[in-house]
Amino acid sequence: MNVNTAHKITQQLLAAGHTIAVTDEDADVIIFNTCCVRNTAEQKILSHIALAKQLKRNKPNLKIAVIGCLSAKRKISGVDILLGTDNAMEILDRLGVTKRPLPMTQDSTAYIDITYGCDNYCSYCIVPFVRGRLRIRPRAEILAEFAQVKDTAKDIYLLGQNVNEYPHFPQLLAELASQDGNFSLHFLSAHPKDFDIETIKVMAKYPKIAHDVHLPMQCGCDKILRLMNRKYTVADYLNKVKLLREYIPDIHITTDIICGFPGETEADFEETVQIVKQIKFSAAYIFPYSNRSGTAADKMPDQIPFQTRKARATKLVEIMRQMS
Ligand code: SF4
Structure with missing residues (x-):
């Protein structure tokens, strides 16, 4: 964004x-x-x-x-x-600049916002506080912006903190992917709790939808996922990965992982390591947990020392590097 x-x-x-x-x-x-x-x-x-x-x-x-x-x-x-x-x-x-419509170049990337803000309040995340409550962009505005870029842009990204909260997201995706043009359609980010089989079926059906999905797992341990307020389990996540690979065998799945969330024991972290090894992501953005004041996680007991958070993140980055 x-x-x-x-x-x-x-x-x-x-x-x-x-x-x-x-x-x-x-x-x-x-x-x-x-x-x-x-x-x-x-x-x-x-x-x-x-x-x-x-x-x-x-x-x-x-x-x-x-x-x-x-x-x-x-x-x-x-x-x-x-x-x-x-x-x-x-x-x-x-700055005294008058906004004007700008031409797209042939190999350019276009980004179209479909939602703004977020209501999910994952316990570590500051986004709902700084980007505000979830707002849905009117469909007509999205279609009009899409019409402006679809003949020239090579890659078009639909953007939202959780695109799957857009009402009838699979239908929107199908409607855009069935239009003329040489574009490749992507969306960022999906949320594992809302990413559904209908979206996967649309991705498999329309050739213009790219075979990549960013599905932030954040952690591979149910206890920590609950504390993170993510509203899915490891089993739910694995099931979505399985469906994606069944319907779209060449899918690239990327993810985000937070290491050293409050309360994460070595055993909890090891669960994440095992799940990462099992899933074999195409890429993962791995970070030590970062305290953000005002969020629920910042006030949780059992904060993990920063050196431990960092050591776990480094270990996971190395595992990912070897697998890539
Ligand atoms: S992590 Fe994503 S879904 Fe969760 S509160 Fe932040 S922006 Fe929303």
Whole structure:
């Protein structure tokens, strides 16, 4: 989603005659499009903002803009423009740029939002607090945006925190995949609790739907999945993987895994290791658990020492590397 927002803003600024500065010192405007889903991302962006503020001391006309979830989460002083995720595109007005329709290039990737925000409140996740409650984008708007890109884009991504919550998602997918054009249709992200057999059947039926699915497992231990408030079990997850491979034998399944969630014992972690070995994902994004204040998991007892979280993540990354 952030890549999508950054891409749209960049394209609009270039079309209005701006250029991309080679160094920070050359820039008249520095825009930070932020993510605070993990603490490391937040700390990195804060140190970059601090450096930009130092630059501004010698160059008072330099404009610093901070957009995205960090601006929704906390006050940031000393910057010129502060916009959250919902109104990030207002940056164009604030910079005096008039938004215009932009042509697509033949090999480009198009991103279309289908939902905004999230109501799932997975216990570790800050997204519902910074991107707000689930909002469904009107079907007519999605179809109109799709019509604009389908003849030129090579890859089209439907975006949502949990795309499977879009009402009648399989029908939407089928409707888009049956249109003319040389595009490949993808969606990000699926949620294992809602990803269903109807979606799998549509994926198998329509050749324009890519044979890849990102299905964040987060953990391979039922006790921890319950604490994470994920609302599926390991058995449910394995069943969806089995169905996917039955219907679409060349499917690429990728996932996210959090290591060292509060209460995770060595034995719990070992369950995840075994499931990862069993499933043989095409790729996995593996991270040590990151505390986010305001979330339920942040207040849970049995927080795991950071070194242990990191050691488990490193071990799993190595296992994935060997299997890949
Ligand atoms: S479904 Fe995804 S975005 Fe929503 S709370 Fe859970 S992890 Fe966060």
